[in-house]
Amino acid sequence: MKKYEKIRKMMERGCQILGSDYAILGGAMTWISEANLVSTMSNAGMFGVLASGAMDGDLLKNEITLTQSKTKRNFGVNIILMNPKLPDLIDVCGEKKISHVILAGGIPDKDLMDKIHSYGMQVFSFAPSLSIAKRLFRYGIDAIILEGSEAGGHVGPISTTVLLQDIMLNINEYPVFVAGGILRGEIFASMLLLGAVGCQLGTVFACAKESIAHENFKKALLRANAKDAVTPVQLDKKFPVAPVRAIENLGTTEFMAKQKEILRQFENHEVSLEEGRLLLEHFWVGALRRAVQNGDVERGSLMSGQIVGVVKEEKSISEIMSTLLTEAENFLDKNKIC
Numbered sequence: 001m002k003k004y005e006k007i008r009k010m011m012e013r014g015c016q017i018l019g020s021d022y023a024i025l026g027g028a029m030t031w032i033s034e035a036n037l038v039s040t041m042s043n044a045g046m047f048g049v050l051a052s053g054a055m056d057g058d059l060l061k062n063e064i065t066l067t068q069s070k071t072k073r074n075f076g077v078n079i080i081l082m083n084p085k086l087p088d089l090i091d092v093c094g095e096k097k098i099s100h101v102i103l104a105g106g107i108p109d110k111d112l113m114d115k116i117h118s119y120g121m122q123v124f125s126f127a128p129s130l131s132i133a134k135r136l137f138r139y140g141i142d143a144i145i146l147e148g149s150e151a152g153g154h155v156g157p158i159s160t161t162v163l164l165q166d167i168m169l170n171i172n173e174y175p176v177f178v179a180g181g182i183l184r185g186e187i188f189a190s191m192l193l194l195g196a197v198g199c200q201l202g203t204v205f206a207c208a209k210e211s212i213a214h215e216n217f218k219k220a221l222l223r224a225n226a227k228d229a230v231t232p233v234q235l236d237k238k239f240p241v242a243p244v245r246a247i248e249n250l251g252t253t254e255f256m257a258k259q260k261e262i263l264r265q266f267e268n269h270e271v272s273l274e275e276g277r278l279l280l281e282h283f284w285v286g287a288l289r290r291a292v293q294n295g296d297v298e299r300g301s302l303m304s305g306q307i308v309g310v311v312k313e314e315k316s317i318s319e320i321m322s323t324l325l326t327e328a329e330n331f332l333d334k335n336k337i338c
């Protein structure tokens with residue numbers, strides 16, 4: 001009998017879409033999802049995704065070239081819509097014959113999707129509501145990713161299970177990948193049983209042996225409990241705070257104090273609304289890089305999902321994959337499914 005026969009069968013559609021052996025995406029993580037990690041993921045049969053973060057076209061071209069030198073398998077490129085170099089980044093992906101572009105940080109318009117398609121690339125995007133998901137499919141998106149609020153990094157307000165019922169179960173015919181809080185094979189298999197074509201995991205790969213994240217960063221994540229991975233509290237609507245899930249540290253405490261200070265300054269007419277918002281925005285600039293590259297776990301941003309509480313060991317990508325697939329296969333066997 002072929003290894004992972006049942007779960008392989010359930011992953012068929014997702015694998016076809018991704019051009020991979022397993023319908024599992026390694027979610028892009030800025031400063032972490034670089035050539036080495038991404039190529040290792042794709043070589044292991046899953047689908048790696050490069051994070052372009054705040055890169056410009058030249059930097060992205062170098063990273064893609066390096067990744068392509070390490071793997072012949074498909075991998076995607078994650079592009080943040082707010083990046084001022086967006087058009088260059090799309091051109092670079094097209095010229096480098098990338099198979100899939102994953103757009104994040106907003107809702108793409110039809111022209112952008114058409115441009116990506118004109119290069120022969122597939123385009124995925126996140127969808128926060130049923131109406132947006134339907135619109136994206138009408139515009140020609142190839143797949144959507146539903147990412148619940150328990151995920152790491154920038155998140156929406158709705159949990160994975162609610163998104164499944166609000167969106168996925170109402171758009172049966174379209175391909176949906178699910179992200180946020182997924183680690184065990186039983187949960188992965190359950191997502192496929194519900195109709196997902198695959199899943200995207202992030203936090204567990206930040207802690208993988210092949211992840212270039214600083215030792216301090218990995219240790220902080222491996223030590224953390226699920227309840228430690230929080231989104232910041234917003235003190236006043238006038239000063240919006242981006243919901244970014246990360247482990248609480250001195251930086252998050254100081255951020256609360258900063259909000260209070262800015263609010264006080266605003267009420268005393270010492271700063272304008274715009275100045276106050278800018279000061280707040282600047283607080284976290286460079287914080288993920290400080291944590292990931294310099295190991296500053298006190299004031300850097302320790303982005304991670306709530307699943308961090310279940311990730312207890314630094315494992316290799318192949319170990320993570322084989323554990324997940326074995327758990328999924330055993331779950332299907334035990335429950336006499338397929």
Ligand SMILES: Cc1cc2nc3c(=O)[nH]c(=O)nc-3n(C[C@H](O)[C@H](O)[C@H](O)COP(=O)(O)O)c2cc1C
Nearest residue numbers: 027028029030104151152153180181202203303305
């Ligand atoms: C450290 C970190 C950085 C991330 N950076 C990005 C990013 O640059 N772009 C993006 O679309 N998602 C980003 N994410 C989200 C992941 O790609 C993925 O969707 C998420 O981690 C999945 O949820 P999980 O952490 O519960 O597995 C990031 C997540 C983490 C933990």
